[in-house]
Amino acid sequence: MFGIFATNPDESLCASIAWNLWTEGRLATDLLAGALPGIEHSVYWTPPFYYLVLAGWQGLWGPGLLSVRCLSLVLGLAVLVILWQRRRHVGPAAWTASAIVIFDPMFQRAASMGRMDMLAIALTVAAIVVIEHGRSRRRCLAAGTLAAAALLTHPLGAAAVVAVGLTCLRGRLPAVLPFLLGCAPLLLAWMVYLSLDPETFVAQMGLQLAVKADHARSPIDNVVRLVDFYGSFAAVFVGGFIGGMVGLLRGRRHLEP
Numbered sequence: 319m320f321g322i323f324a325t326n327p328d329e330s331l332c333a334s335i336a337w338n339l340w341t342e343g344r345l346a347t348d349l350l351a352g353a354l355p356g357i358e359h360s361v362y363w364t365p366p367f368y369y370l371v372l373a374g375w376q377g378l379w380g381p382g383l384l385s386v387r388c389l390s391l392v393l394g395l396a397v398l399v400i401l402w403q404r405r406r407h408v409g410p411a412a413w414t415a416s417a418i419v420i421f422d423p424m425f426q427r428a429a430s431m432g433r434m435d436m437l438a439i440a441l442t443v444a445a446i447v448v449i450e451h452g453r454s455r456r457r458c459l460a461a462g463t464l465a466a467a468a469l470l471t472h473p474l475g476a477a478a479v480v481a482v483g484l485t486c487l488r489g490r491l492p493a494v495l496p497f498l499l500g501c502a503p504l505l506l507a508w509m510v511y512l513s514l515d516p517e518t519f520v521a522q523m524g525l526q527l528a529v530k531a532d533h534a535r536s537p538i539d540n541v542v543r544l545v546d547f548y549g550s551f552a553a554v555f556v557g558g559f560i561g562g563m564v565g566l567l568r569g570r571r572h573l574e575p
Contacts (some may be wrong), residue, residue, distance in 0.1 A: 462500020
């Protein structure tokens with residue numbers, strides 16, 4: 319079911335950074351030395367949490383492409399289990415969300431590539447599921463930690479911070495404090511790392527933003543790209559999106575933010 323995708327340049331770069339972290343204790347790579355300022359001694363162009371996880375994974379299974387991609391596959395399977403676990407009490411229908419997701423070509427691609435996307439997705443899903451179970455202080459604390467980890471994995475993890483933060487805020491104000499306390503350690507650690515070399519951070523992030531700006535597309539262009547990517551599954555993509563939005567609207571009182 320999962321395609322064998324051509325190697326993405328980001329995969330070798332991520333693997334190199336994580337392997338250097340594991341073997342030499344430095345969050346850096348020589349692959350882009352001279353092209354990305356300071357990359358040979360500090361990585362600031364992306365958040366660091368994926369590299370920390372991948373370094374431990376490579377310590378167990380090695381730095382090869384299969385090893386790196388298997389981490390994403392395991393995380394993808396974890397997302398399916400989390401989705402099933404959340405609704406297991408309803409019987410066989412609990413597999414509905416997992417079945418829809420596993421046949422989604424975009425999900426398959428994320429789970430087949432050695433990049434940080436799937437870790438961010440898994441942490442986001444986990445954070446939302448934790449807070450959906452209840453808004454006790456312990457759950458708000460745990461959800462805040464997971465949300466911060468998602469944000470420090472990939473910018474799309476900001477969805478977890480917003481969703482969990484709004485959920486805690488909509489309950490009672492004291493629930494916001496445990497959420498912030500959960501976010502604080504990881505975010506503070508990241509700020510400390512940034513403060514070690516702010517000039518390199520500004521240089522690397524400036525180039526990152528410049529590249530993104532050069533490849534900016536309109537929302538309509540992005541929809542067209544998605545339809546092209548889904549190919550024969552485009553109708554499923556459109557139907558799933560519409561069905562999901564209808565489900566959210568119908569269950570808005572229960573689901574809240």
